[in-house]
Amino acid sequence: MFIYRIVRFFWSDLTDQEIKKYGLLSLAFFFTIGGYWLLRPLKDGVFFNLVGGKYQPIAKMLSLVVVSVLVMIYSKLVDIFEKHKLFYLLCSIYAVLFALVAYLIGLPTTGPNATNPTLLKISGWIIYFLIESFGSIIVALFWSFTASISDAKTAKKAFPLVVAGAQIGAIMGPGLAWNANFFGLRLLFLFASISALMIIFIIRHFMKVMPKEQLEVNKQEIASEKKSKKTGFMEGAKLLFTRPYLFGIFAVVTIYEVVGTIVDYQMKMQAQALPQYATKEGLTSFLGIFGMSANSLALFMALLGTGYIMKRFGLRFCLLTFPITLGSAVAILYSFYTWGNVSAGFMLWMTFGVMMIAKGLSYALNNPSKEMMYIPTSKDAKFKTKGWIDMFGSRSSKAIGATFNNALKNTPHTLLAYGTLLSLGFIGLWIIAAIYVSGKFKKLTESGQIVE
Numbered sequence: 001m002f003i004y005r006i007v008r009f010f011w012s013d014l015t016d017q018e019i020k021k022y023g024l025l026s027l028a029f030f031f032t033i034g035g036y037w038l039l040r041p042l043k044d045g046v047f048f049n050l051v052g053g054k055y056q057p058i059a060k061m062l063s064l065v066v067v068s069v070l071v072m073i074y075s076k077l078v079d080i081f082e083k084h085k086l087f088y089l090l091c092s093i094y095a096v097l098f099a100l101v102a103y104l105i106g107l108p109t110t111g112p113n114a115t116n117p118t119l120l121k122i123s124g125w126i127i128y129f130l131i132e133s134f135g136s137i138i139v140a141l142f143w144s145f146t147a148s149i150s151d152a153k154t155a156k157k158a159f160p161l162v163v164a165g166a167q168i169g170a171i172m173g174p175g176l177a178w179n180a181n182f183f184g185l186r187l188l189f190l191f192a193s194i195s196a197l198m199i200i201f202i203i204r205h206f207m208k209v210m211p212k213e214q215l216e217v218n219k220q221e222i223a224s225e226k227k228s229k230k231t232g233f234m235e236g237a238k239l240l241f242t243r244p245y246l247f248g249i250f251a252v253v254t255i256y257e258v259v260g261t262i263v264d265y266q267m268k269m270q271a272q273a274l275p276q277y278a279t280k281e282g283l284t285s286f287l288g289i290f291g292m293s294a295n296s297l298a299l300f301m302a303l304l305g306t307g308y309i310m311k312r313f314g315l316r317f318c319l320l321t322f323p324i325t326l327g328s329a330v331a332i333l334y335s336f337y338t339w340g341n342v343s344a345g346f347m348l349w350m351t352f353g354v355m356m357i358a359k360g361l362s363y364a365l366n367n368p369s370k371e372m373m374y375i376p377t378s379k380d381a382k383f384k385t386k387g388w389i390d391m392f393g394s395r396s397s398k399a400i401g402a403t404f405n406n407a408l409k410n411t412p413h414t415l416l417a418y419g420t421l422l423s424l425g426f427i428g429l430w431i432i433a434a435i436y437v438s439g440k441f442k443k444l445t446e447s448g449q450i451v452e
Contacts, residue, residue, distance in 0.1 A: 011161050013301035021214055022158040025146055028202040029437060032142055034169025035195030036135045037291050039098075041177035042188055042427040043131040044268060045284030046105070052407060053272050059125065059415030060261065060395075060402030063132045068397040072219030075236055078383045087203045088139065094134055095196035101127055102189035132395070138199070140390035143367075144383045148373045149215050152445045158309050159368040167299035167364065174291025180284040192293055216344040218328075234353050234397075236384030244383060245451050247438045249373050250389050251433035252319065254397035256366070259326065259423045260358055261401025266416055267355050269409070270348040278323035290352060297360035310369065320431060329354045334420040347416070373437060376444035382427045 007019055012020070047056060077086055104123055146162065147155075176188060183191075207215075240246050268287075271277045277286045310318055333354050336342060342350070374382050404422055408414045444450065 003441075007161065010164075011157065013096055014161070017214065018154065019156055019161075021210060022161045023165075023386035024202060024206045024209075024393050026162045028199055028206065029142055029166040030169035031195045031202065032138055032169070033166035034173040035192045035199075036131075036139065036173070036394040037170040037174050037295065038173035038188060038195070039131045040191050041284045041287035041291060042185065042192075043128055043175060044287055045177075046185070047124050047128045047182065048268070048272055048283055049280035050120050053269060054267070056265065057402035057406035057409065059128050061399040061406070064392075064395045064399040065153065066129045067136055067234065068132060068392055070137060072365055074137060074418060075384045075388075083148060083162075083383075084203050084207050085147055086141055086201050087145075087417075091139060091196045091199045094130075094138070095200075097130055098193035098196065100188050101130070102186045102193065105189060106184075106186035129428065134196075136390060136394060138196075143371045143390075144374070144386050147371055148379065149335045150375060150380055152372065152375045155368075155372050156391075159371065160310065163364060163368050167295050169275055170295035171292050171299060172376060174288040174295065176288070178285050178288030178292060180281045180288065183282070185281075217312060235380050236388040237316045238383045239381055239451075240388055243381075243451050245383075245437065245444070246377070246385050246389075248391050248433050248437035248440065249370070252387055252430065252437055254369060254393045255426050255430040256322075256358075256362065257394050257397035258401040258404075258426050259330075260355075261398045262360075262404060262419045262423050263330070263354055263358065265402070265405045265409075266419055267348065267417065268352040269412070270344065274345065274348065275414075290355065291359075293352075298354055298364035301360065301364035309365070313374060314437070314438075315369055315441055318365055320433040322366045323427050323430040323434065325360055325361060326354075327431075329357045330420055330423050330427070334417070336425070337416050337420070347362045373441050376441065376450045379449055402445060 004019070007023060009012075011019070047059065048273075051059070056118055079090070081089065101123075105127075146159075150158070176183060176191060180188065222333070242251060267290075268283075271282055271286050277283050333350055336350055337347060377385075404419060405415070408419050
């Protein structure tokens, strides 16, 4: 089989059983990330035009409230449902909601049957929060599920395969968004609905064909789960603030989101200021180009470098490479803005390049490294604390970044100059957290202990 030969070429150290297992997980992640990256350009393309770009920092801050409620619900569902059944429930809900959005987004905006402008603005807010929650909940659920059926040794070999599948989806999703003028927004939202349904079918097939021993390889977690009692959603927060290792993971994840939110908003505001990207289809198309470019870089790295780097240099090197490289790119951007005397179009594409580095390294290098850190942890840490970190923590950090953006948005100069300096300061803290967490991970895996 052609696909099998490609996988065998790039991941020659995986057994046939591991290829089957992580190949199916890679396919599920393909639809997860592909759907999400299709929705990302749609989210901003719709919001910037129905509501207004100046309100986007406020939307990021309000999403913290929305996700706080979802964290409570998600943590409760972890206790009620088996892990794989959470996919069936949550993806079904999102599939229905995206289909409803597809209907709504196609309603006329002009003429005698035009939709009420106030309704359209409210819809813009709802669509924004819906897509933000999908990116938080389903991605976090996928990695929690994958970590719960993996051990540290296999993860180093196999997680890059999972990421590679995701990156192919992350290229195809924005590729569809790039052609927003051809497909229309209604059809693109229907594609997102179909992606959510495909996740259900793949996970269901995975549970049917995988032998039991492949689902119970994380012996430390199983032992911890057997002796633990059912806990509420606050257990995740309790573990987060009482276990330094988990709080270190929180810092690594959230600090990146602060920096990414600042630079991402800089890029979008620069793009909307140019006439060719002023409409919702135009901005969606631009963001689709960005998604394809960033994720093509990430795929290239996942195929040619991620697995080797993780095995050859270890977790600490992977966690530190990302902030150091991103910090260097941000410093270069600041230098061009301050002393380069360049045009608005040139600055847009310079910022575009920095965001390419941020997203490319995040998906290809940082994400698989970050997810590995959950392996020496209990079920509550994997699902509940991780839920807090990936959903509440991620949203809170984006809200912090959005707060800075909201304060600096009045003039392009303050947004670019001071926003960039703030990013460099946060990257310094990020490096310190990465050093601590990677050292602790090494001690835990060598001793066979877990954080619980």
